[in-house]
Amino acid sequence: MIAINADEIIFDIHYIQTKGPFPVKDRDSVFEQYTVIDKDGKHALVTLIALPDYIPEYSEMVRIRKGSGFWDLEEDSEGNVHVIYQFQPDPAGEIPSWLANSFVETHPYKTLNNLKRRLAK
Numbered sequence: 355m356i357a358i359n360a361d362e363i364i365f366d367i368h369y370i371q372t373k374g375p376f377p378v379k380d381r382d383s384v385f386e387q388y389t390v391i392d393k394d395g396k397h398a399l400v401t402l403i404a405l406p407d408y409i410p411e412y413s414e415m416v417r418i419r420k421g422s423g424f425w426d427l428e429e430d431s432e433g434n435v436h437v438i439y440q441f442q443p444d445p446a447g448e449i450p451s452w453l454a455n456s457f458v459e460t461h462p463y464k465t466l467n468n469l470k471r472r473l474a475k
Contacts, residue, residue: 367387382412
């Protein structure tokens with residue numbers, strides 16, 4: 355368990371749609387996000403938990419009903435940011451093994467690259 359002496363807590367709800375390559379159906383999901391930031395602004399913990407029943411499901415999509423994860427971001431004394439990213443979704447429905455394996459191999463790298471680009475702005 356990660357503990358932070360919180361100065362700021364932010365709560366958000368996110369709706370996400372993910373396009374699937376043929377023949378996989380598109381997915382959608384709803385996640386609650388809690389962001390806790392320490393008093394110095396050098397440590398943040400972002401926690402994600404699926405809220406599958408928050409909004410009605412769309413018949414043309416498969417709802418991701420299970421998923422959770424977190425981001426742990428901490429700046430060191432030299433100004434470098436250390437990131438721990440962990441996420442466990444259950445994509446639901448039929449997913450070919452080649453696609454699931456591709457996601458596991460590429461998603462963390464793409465996610466961290468997107469974070470790096472956004473932080474550079």
